[in-house]
Amino acid sequence: MKKTYKLTDLDCAHCAAKMETAIKKIDGVNDATVSFLTQKLTLDADDSRWEDILKQIVKACKRIEPDCVIHL
Amino acid sequence: MTRKQKKMVVRIAASVLLLVGAVLVPYEGVWRFALFLPAYFVIGWDVLWKAARNIAHGQVFDENFLMALATVGAFCTGFFGEGEYPEAVFVMVFYQVGELFQSYAVGKSRKSIAALMDIRPDSANVEREGKLVPVDPEEVAVGDTITVKAGEKVPLDGVVLEGTSLVNTSALTGESVPRRVAPGDDVISGCVNQSGLLRVRVTKAYEESTVAKILDLVENASAKKARAENFITRFARYYTPVVVLCAAVLAIVPPLFLGGWAGWVEKALIFLVVSCPCALVISVPLSFFGGIGGASRQGILVKGGNYLETLANTEVVVFDKTGTLTKGVFNVTAIHPEECSERGLLELAALAESYSDHPISKSLKEAWGKELDTSRVGRVEELSGRGVRAQVDGRTVCAGNDTFMEEIGVKWHPCHHVGTTVHVAVDGKYIGHLVISDEIKPDARDAIAALKAQGVTKTVMLTGDARAVGEQVARDLGLDQVYTQLLPGDKVAKVEALLKEKSRKGKLAFVGDGINDAPVLSRADIGIAMGALGSDAAIEAADIVLMDDKPSKIAKAMEISKRTLGIVRQNIVFALGVKLLVLALTPFGLSNMWEAVFADVGVTVIAILNASRALQAGRK
Numbered sequence: 266m267k268k269t270y271k272l273t274d275l276d277c278a279h280c281a282a283k284m285e286t287a288i289k290k291i292d293g294v295n296d297a298t299v300s301f302l303t304q305k306l307t308l309d310a311d312d313s314r315w316e317d318i319l320k321q322i323v324k325a326c327k328r329i330e331p332d333c334v335i336h337l
Numbered sequence: 338m339t340r341k342q343k344k345m346v347v348r349i350a351a352s353v354l355l356l357v358g359a360v361l362v363p364y365e366g367v368w369r370f371a372l373f374l375p376a377y378f379v380i381g382w383d384v385l386w387k388a389a390r391n392i393a394h395g396q397v398f399d400e401n402f403l404m405a406l407a408t409v410g411a412f413c414t415g416f417f418g419e420g421e422y423p424e425a426v427f428v429m430v431f432y433q434v435g436e437l438f439q440s441y442a443v444g445k446s447r448k449s450i451a452a453l454m455d456i457r458p459d460s461a462n463v464e465r466e467g468k469l470v471p472v473d474p475e476e477v478a479v480g481d482t483i484t485v486k487a488g489e490k491v492p493l494d495g496v497v498l499e500g501t502s503l504v505n506t507s508a509l510t511g512e513s514v515p516r517r518v519a520p521g522d523d524v525i526s527g528c529v530n531q532s533g534l535l536r537v538r539v540t541k542a543y544e545e546s547t548v549a550k551i552l553d554l555v556e557n558a559s560a561k562k563a564r565a566e567n568f569i570t571r572f573a574r575y576y577t578p579v580v581v582l583c584a585a586v587l588a589i590v591p592p593l594f595l596g597g598w599a600g601w602v603e604k605a606l607i608f609l610v611v612s613c614p615c616a617l618v619i620s621v622p623l624s625f626f627g628g629i630g631g632a633s634r635q636g637i638l639v640k641g642g643n644y645l646e647t648l649a650n651t652e653v654v655v656f657d658k659t660g661t662l663t664k665g666v667f668n669v670t671a672i673h674p675e676e677c678s679e680r681g682l683l684e685l686a687a688l689a690e691s692y693s694d695h696p697i698s699k700s701l702k703e704a705w706g707k708e709l710d711t712s713r714v715g716r717v718e719e720l721s722g723r724g725v726r727a728q729v730d731g732r733t734v735c736a737g738n739d740t741f742m743e744e745i746g747v748k749w750h751p752c753h754h755v756g757t758t759v760h761v762a763v764d765g766k767y768i769g770h771l772v773i774s775d776e777i778k779p780d781a782r783d784a785i786a787a788l789k790a791q792g793v794t795k796t797v798m799l800t801g802d803a804r805a806v807g808e809q810v811a812r813d814l815g816l817d818q819v820y821t822q823l824l825p826g827d828k829v830a831k832v833e834a835l836l837k838e839k840s841r842k843g844k845l846a847f848v849g850d851g852i853n854d855a856p857v858l859s860r861a862d863i864g865i866a867m868g869a870l871g872s873d874a875a876i877e878a879a880d881i882v883l884m885d886d887k888p889s890k891i892a893k894a895m896e897i898s899k900r901t902l903g904i905v906r907q908n909i910v911f912a913l914g915v916k917l918l919v920l921a922l923t924p925f926g927l928s929n930m931w932e933a934v935f936a937d938v939g940v941t942v943i944a945i946l947n948a949s950r951a952l953q954a955g956r957k
Contacts, residue, residue: 269556276440277400278619282570298560301619302447302626307560328394 435938458492561641627951628901652843667700787892
């Protein structure tokens with residue numbers, strides 16, 4: 266499944282790149298892009314573990330850029 | 338400006354006032370130090386807080402950490418006598434001003450791109466039980482009837498039931514001349530209804546409608562990254578740690594032998610400030626984003642930054658003929674019967690081809706002009722690249738090209754008219770032929786010339802048509818090569834051969850109308866589909882989609898891609914150049930903290946401003 270989420274307060278391009286790398290490393294994620302310009306997260310991941318993967322993503326983002334909120 | 342940005346302006350002003358006050362008060366020693374603290378904290382508290390918090394999360398070497406370390410370090414060297422307190426505060430002020438400007442500039446580019454993509458319809462007026470109800474376009478079902486008033490956007494793809502009007506397609510195609518629509522015509526979502534009231538029967542659900550597809554395509558374009566973008570991401574991963582390591586070495590090793598700790602620590606701090614790769618990390622994707630946005634305003638949809646990059650290096654452009662260089666609208670220009678009347682030959686050909694949707698069949702039917710009695714036709718066989726075999730009034734009628742006649746063993750003879758010749762044979766006996774010609778698009782000639790001006794070395798045309806026709810068109814347009822009488826499969830083989838012939842760095846682009854040439858579109862380095870208004874296959878298969886039918890847009894797309902890549906290159910060279918220069922000067926004591934902050938924030942701002950030029954692409 267592929268889905269897009271809106272991000273707010275993503276203030277630095279470098280952090281966006283770091284978030285993207287971290288999300289891609291999560292097990293079950295096929296592909297992910299964090300666009301600093303469109304302020305969007307595009308996620309392509311395993312359907313059956315979707316909720317679990319989302320939780321891990323939120324956790325990873327909290328660590329890298331605590332100000333950034335993912336609108337689920 | 339957002340609220341966050343306004344707050345920052347106030348903080349910057351307050352800090353500067355406090356700083357001026359502190360400089361004017363003539364205290365010395367610890368008191369002087371204490372005087373500068375308020376100014377510093379007003380401007381830098383969030384940076385310090387974020388730095389501490391991120392370290393707690395295991396994120397070292399981010400911007401906040403580096404700025405905190407650099408300014409606190411400057412305070413310390415000031416405290417021990419060599420540096421100056423104002424410098425520490427001012428470095429932080431400068432950094433925040435830069436950040437503010439950066440967020441403002443990025444926000445502005447983001448907004449102008451959003452405005453560009455302002456084709457999303459807000460609501461649709463659906464007729465429900467005789468009343469008009471405004472609903473979300475996503476809730477409208479196929480078959481519903483919607484009303485579009487003057488000045489409104491057409492929310493979904495459909496067919497006009499009632500009313501005539503002029504619709505403006507400029508948001509989709511960049512074409513400023515409005516299109517006239519009347520009952521029976523298709524209208525495409527995203528167009529603006531300019532004059533009359535239109536009643537439209539919806540033919541596609543919102544997700545399937547043109548506007549949704551285009552928005553999806555453009556929004557996802559940033560996901561496909563150009564090589565330059567990937568390079569920057571990889572570069573940033575190594576650059577920062579290396580520079581930080583150098584800073585550590587600079588702070589510890591030379592003073593062991595030479596002494597003068599404070600001086601070397603300050604040099605190390607300069608290294609830290611320069612170590613942020615932000616100028617590149619922001620400006621490179623922003624340039625591509627702007628280039629893609631600017632192109633879409635011209636009716637050129639680019640599916641990703643990587644395609645923009647490939648397009649700029651295009652060396653060979655291969656065209657499909659029908660529908661790409663020519664209008665794809667055929668007219669019967671000559672009827673040469675052997676044994677029957679002209680009308681008789683035309684009727685027979687039209688009947689044989691009556692079940693086909695091929696442009697040639699359509700033109701035969703049009704030339705006949707009257708209703709065809711299709712009950713006279715039975716057992717139709719369409720032979721791709723050859724023609725049609727059908728039973729008409731119980732006789733076997735074969736209508737097709739030279740190859741087809743050879744195959745069925747009918748003696749035929751060529752025509753002196755240039756065009757597509759359709760031979761007709763009844764029960765294995767030749768009864769004559771018709772000539773159909775296609776018109777060359779008005780801008781095709783200029784399009785080829787413009788491509789040459791953009792550095793394309795070879796233009797090639799592939800066509801399934803007869804040799805005489807293909808060569809005539811190629812000569813008229815000034816194409817370098819032409820391959821005729823190709824079956825759909827041959828086109829892939831030809832493109833593969835051309836791919837082998839070209840130089841290693843040059844790229845090959847294939848331009849087609851998306852009908853029948855999807856395999857070729859995907860085989861070429863870059864596939865360009867024309868006339869996407871209405872053709873889903875084109876949007877799916879191609880890397881670049883031209884919304885209108887103009888081949889001249891290809892050269893325009895190349896121009897935009899070259900310009901965008903030029904801006905990217907300027908930014909990379911400029912940002913890296915300044916940073917490396919400051920880094921190189923620092924160990925010799927030839928740089929100061931001001932220059933370091935400029936190399937970080939100043940360069941970022943300049944790079945962003947330069948990148949925003951990409952958005953102007955194609956605007957004349």
